[in-house]
Amino acid sequence: MRRSPERRVVLADVARIAGTSEATASRALKDDPRIGAATRASVRAAAVKLGYVPNAAARSLRARRTHILGLLLDDLADPVHGKVAAGFEEAAAAQGYAVFMMTGLHDLEREQRALTAFVEHRADGVAVASCVSDPAEVFARVPADRVVFVQPDYPALASGGDPPTRGVLRTDDTAGVVATVQHLVERGYRRIAYVGPGPGSGASDTLRRAAAAATLEHLVQRPIRYLDVGVDGWRDASSVARELADDPPEAVMCYDDKLALALLDALRSTRVDVPGDMALAGFDGIPAAHQSLPRLTTVDVPSVEVGRRAVEMLLASVRAGVMPASEVISVRLVIGESTPPIPSPVRSRGTRETVAARRGTAP
Amino acid sequence: MRRSPERRVVLADVARIAGTSEATASRALKDDPRIGAATRASVRAAAVKLGYVPNAAARSLRARRTHILGLLLDDLADPVHGKVAAGFEEAAAAQGYAVFMMTGLHDLEREQRALTAFVEHRADGVAVASCVSDPAEVFARVPADRVVFVQPDYPALASGGDPPTRGVLRTDDTAGVVATVQHLVERGYRRIAYVGPGPGSGASDTLRRAAAAATLEHLVQRPIRYLDVGVDGWRDASSVARELADDPPEAVMCYDDKLALALLDALRSTRVDVPGDMALAGFDGIPAAHQSLPRLTTVDVPSVEVGRRAVEMLLASVRAGVMPASEVISVRLVIGESTPPIPSPVRSRGTRETVAARRGTAP
DNA sequence: AGCTTCCGCGCAACCGATTGCACAAGCCAC
């Protein structure tokens, strides 16, 4: 099998076969009204016959428009980011845009390289999802009117000195946390702990923490208890479980479902029953949270929709030539089995029987 | 705020500032040994000062090499595909390649469009992960020496008439299934069912089914029982659960973890205890499978590694100008709690007590 | 018939970077 059987076919080939100039061929292929029907047909035929595929690089060089979008995110393997990516890609494809996806993996240098790559390829728009770079660093590379920050790191935005009031797409995490706290309080829980990554690791974290604290203090006049799992998060869930087992709160809110599920697993190993001994709530609504035992009370975040909206914001702003507006996407509390009504104001650790009864599986 | 504060800076600007020609500037920036140190320095300085970022389109137009790879997969939101994508992106980025990611979502037309997009952008290489298109259709658009099929659909390959013996990257699913069956048999299970998507939906399915059947028949001289969940797979897990509950096998092997977890959840609703009443095994080793209750016996597939290898295969073949070789990546059985040794050859349905005892949580 | 108008098409410049080739110095040797 010989290499490159036939040289890549170019517009000149099509024009030659069709017996026209390149200019005419080019116009015929894009339905320019100035081209006659007969000419158009023969150009079309030639293009199909030769299997002509225009060279996007050449085209965008001239057009100064690439029909490329860039998406920078932390980790494609993460379920939440994966859904954002899926929505982004789908919406972009629907509009005829190709998507460069690059992951930052919490590495500043990688993020910089990714942004530079987007600029090298002259992406028409760039979405930056939860990165560790300052917005100032982003703007230093990418024009501000072609960037949308998705779930941005607010502390970083603040440290950037000039937090943009536009071009931010986020989910209403605060509302989600408030709803969760209210739900817990309604169900009778008072001593509530919050487990999440350390401060400075991201915006959502800060938002969620603050919201939880404010709501709880408002509702039960009691401070929330924080457990830090570090920036890497859910890795050392077992040590958190031990800490919780030593001085068990009535309910635990987790930064996200991934952490909640890891903690659920770790608590199980520590002989702490959820929800018998301790209620547990997550955040994000990943599939596993809806299939776990017990099903997790969590906040469904429409991540796919987030990805889609990011594309729409980018394209709208690029087309209009203005900075994208900001948007907030609402979330929805989903009550699972991990936060049942508390049996009595003062409880001993639940017994297996009560748990079984609550699950409706007792004899 | 005015649009496009300053026109994008081009090489000519750098050259002008540095007081050289574009040719010299270009060479200086890429460390051409023919350029003097002084000239090089002034060009460098000018480039930095202006914030020059070369235009990849222009460069690759001339170089006929884009440093772009394309990755076509079904669904970015899927955990397995997400890991493949993550590994692919990481390896590509490490080699200085940007990645176009497009999803096919089992839609033939979308896949075609994605492949066309890759060709338009003249991707140096394309990885096709589990698509529904014939390889013939793929090769009709993308040169065969720049494609790697990842976990390809073998039936489709066969129907293509010319199954390539090269350019295929797959995991050793057969070995994984064989190991699972052997494990089940060793643990005493004999009446084993296999639940998976219908035939023709994909290669892995076919492979896994065939391997399961062959191994089981070899080991216990007994045919395997198939339950079809349709091409869409795991959606109607509850109906599968009812079907299983009516005539329960001793163990169920699932096509993948996603299906296994859905089935686990559905069985729970059907009052079938796993593993008390029925053992369950999955495939893929997604995180949720390692955190479920009971932890699933499954086959860890190094999906991230798959993505990485795909990049290496592509780059190696593109550089050498030959078709990529084929590779097989091995997998590893991970024994969870969902397939404990069978208590006795003939059992009644397990009671809650026995289950609790088996879990080691009885009083 | 002569003039205007419209239609269909091609010439050539252009997008931005790369590179083959030639040319201009500077240096040494004869």
Next chain:
DNA sequence: GTGGCTTGTGCAATCGGTTGCGCGGAAGCT
């Protein structure tokens, strides 16, 4: 002093389409 070499630069072509402008011919009008 001039030829031979090395070094450092620049001219101009090139990659593959796109597009402003102009031109020739056919049709319409008086």
